[in-house]
Amino acid sequence: MTEILISPQLAFSALVLGSLYSLIALGLNLVYGTMRLLNIAHGDLIMVGAYATFWFFTLTGMSPLVGLPLVAGIAAAIGIILYFSIFRRQLSGIDRVERIEANSLLLFFGVSVILQNTVAMMFSGSPRAYQFLDTVYEVSGLMMTGNRLATLVIAAILLTSVVLFLSRSQYGLSISALIQNQTAARVVGINVSRLQFVSFISGFALAGIAGALVSMTEQISPFMGFPFTIAAFVVIILGGLGNIKGGIIAGMLLGFVEIYVVVLTSANFRSMLIYGLFVGILLLRPEGLLGKTRRH
Amino acid sequence: MTSVFSLAKMRFVWFLFVGVLLIAQVPSILGSYWTLIALNLMMWVAMTQSWTLFSGMTGYISLGHVVFYGVGAYVVASTFNSIPLWLAVPMGGIAAALLALVVSLPVLRVRGPYFVILTFGLAELVKFSILNLETVSGNSSRLLFGAPSVEILLYCMIGLVVFATLTTLIVTHSRFGRGLTVIREDEVAAATVGVPVLRYKIIAFTVSAIVPGMAGGLMALKSTYFEVLQVFNPIISFTVVTMAIIGGSGDVRGPFLGAVFLVLLSELFWTTAPQFYMILVGLFLILFVIFAPNGIAAFLDKLQISRRSG
Incomplete structure (x- = not known):
């Protein structure tokens, strides 16, 4: 039993899954944090990103990694x-914040249904997959496929750069301020609606990229998004709604918990x-496991 | 009582009475296909009406209404052939209400997005718990032979609709109902002026679970085949919310209008183009939230006012 627990193989899987969860939750958190919009179509943007990557790859042979900016652009365009x-x-x-939250939930549910069924209508509901970077690399007993390694590296780069951007640059600090307190941000002269717009489409773009990464390792289908939406909500609530760093830590946590519990018990x-x-x-802790108390 | 019942509401009670009598004639006049559709329609009205009793009035959007439906279905399916049905179906309602009562204290502590996601998560948790329970006991699907005919189920469902509608009507015009509305507008202010906020919310939440519990029990008998994933399908919750929004969640007529609208739409398109139907549902939901947040019911009122003044 302990051999399983300390196996680097499992730790690697958990790390890949966790970084993916963190990335997905980051996009959701940006949209909720700055605008109080509950985007339950987030997973469907992941689906759109996955389909775009799939078609670029199968029709033009474009590498999913090269296509990342393009897919991010498509998701962002939907956001716009x-x-x-x-x-x-x-x-x-x-x-009223409550009203915005409730309405956005309903509106995004409509968006989600439309996206799923439009894709199903265009490309049928059957699952698809392609093979890319599936050579296995071995590093001192640890087996890694190229696509999983790429997922981990890209997610890590994106997460680090977004966190650095939010905590170091003037622009990013303004967004952080907006997440913390919208009224105060407005008072000190931050252009709230402009930053909201930027955060909104960044959230969508991040979902698109996450979709491209998912499509490299998993089957895609028009209805694949919902489990990701749920996972993302679990993560951002664990980390505290609107808490960017908390969400990233919680994403890693969920990845590890999921992998290890499934191995120790059963996939059921x-x-x-x-x-x-x-x-x-x-x-037990409505404000989130890692979150600062934030009630409205 | 009549003074608080507006004229429109009185007329609605007459409509309800006549409509119920008409729907009860469907089996003998239109045959079995339409009987099934009438049963479905009545089920959605009952579900949506019970949803508005809590969520419409308090503004707490629940995405977990299906859990009560599923629990009711589970009670009826698991006691099938051992407990008479006239007892099992109400027991389903009571079991659902008990579940609501048990979870209400912790669940109603949270608000806004937390409440929405929590109701959804709880419904899924109950679904997977019962699924595992059924798998462990080797009952992952059950056959229900010798269930009552669709016709009888329809009459029972009509009874549920009447019960749910009268409950909503009575609650709307009571001190209790006004308390709930104040909670929706401003919960802190409601508490300040002496509305027993927590108690009101718990009562409304518990009562709103009875009807879906019994509706689930009846629908389990309709399909003669019980499958956990089917009766706990989250789509049911989403459909209920959509019907409430399209019909108008603050109005006792809303659930009828919303359910008729979506059932007709699905009759037109579901069999030929299911995906197109879903796209339309999504579009209508968005359009109503933006342009007519109080649904078809409010739209009808506006029409009437402009006709009278014009």
């Missing part, structure tokens, strides 16, 4: 359309584990 057609009006017309318990953990944490 949604922002101007729906959410800008919601944010400017309503001043995966869903129960995620929801049990989630409900338990919410009941």
Whole structure:
């Protein structure tokens, strides 16, 4: 038993899954933190990113890694359309946070249903997959496929650069300030709606990139997004809603817990584990496991 | 009582009465296909009406309404042939209400996004727990032979709709209902002026679980085949919320309008183009939230006012 627990193989899997969860949660957190929008279509943007990558690869042979900026652009474009057609009006017309949260949930549910079924209508509902970078590398007994290694490296680079951007640059600090307190941010002269727009499309772009990474290692289908949405919500609630660093730590945590519990018990318990953990944490510490208290 | 019942609401009670009588004629006049559709329609009205009793009034959006439906179905399916049905179906409702009561204290402590996600997560947790329980005991699916006919189920479901609708009507015009509405507008202010916030929320949450519990029990009998993943499908919760929003969640007529709208839409498109139907549902949901947040019911009122003044 202990051999399993200290095996580097398992730690590597957990690290890959955790970094993916962190990346997915980061996008969701940016949108919620700056705008209080509950994006339950987040997983469907991942799906769109995965499909875009799949088609670029199978039709033009473009490497998924080269296609990353393009896929990010497609997801961001969807974000731009949604922002101007729906959410800008919601944010400017309503001043009560509860109302914005409730409405955004319903609106994003509509968006989610539309995205899933449009893709299913265009490309059928059957799952697809492609093979890319699946050579196995061995480093002192640890077996890694190239695509998993690439997922880990890209996610790590993105997570680090976003955290550095938010904590070091003037622009990023303004976004952090906006996440902490919107009214105060406005008072000190931060252009709130502009930063909200930037965070909104960044969140979408990050989801697109995450989708490209997922498509390298897993089967894709029009309805693959929902489990990711749920995982992302579990992560950002664990880390404290709107708490960027907390979300990243919680993402790694969920990756490790999931991999190790499945190995120690059985795959049947995966869903129960995620929801049990989630409900338990919410009941015991509604402000999040790692979060600072933040009530409104 | 009549003074607080507006004229429109009184007329609605008549509509309800006549409509119920008409739907009860469906089996003998239109045959078995339409009987099934009528049963489905009544099920959605009952579900949505019970949802608005808590979520519509307090503004706490629950994405876990299916859990009560599933628990009711589970009670009926697991006691099938050992407990008479006239007892098992109400027991399903009571079991659902008990579940609501037990979880209400911790669940109703949280608000906003936490509440939404928590209700969803709880429903999924119960689903997977029962699924594992059934797998361990080797019952992952059950057959229910000798269940009552669809016709009888329809009459029972109509009874549930009437019960749910009258409950909503009575609650809306009571001190209790006004308390719930104040909670929706401003919970802190409600507590300050002396509304027993927590107690009201717990009562509303518990009562709103009875009808879906019984509806789930009846629908389990309809399909003669019980599968956990089917009766706890989160799509049911989402459909209920969509119907409430489209019909109007603050109005006793809303669930009827929303359910009729979506059931008709699905009759038109579901069999020929299911994905197109879902896209339409998504579009309508977005359009209603943006342009008509109080649903078709409010739209009808506006129409009537402009006709009268014009």
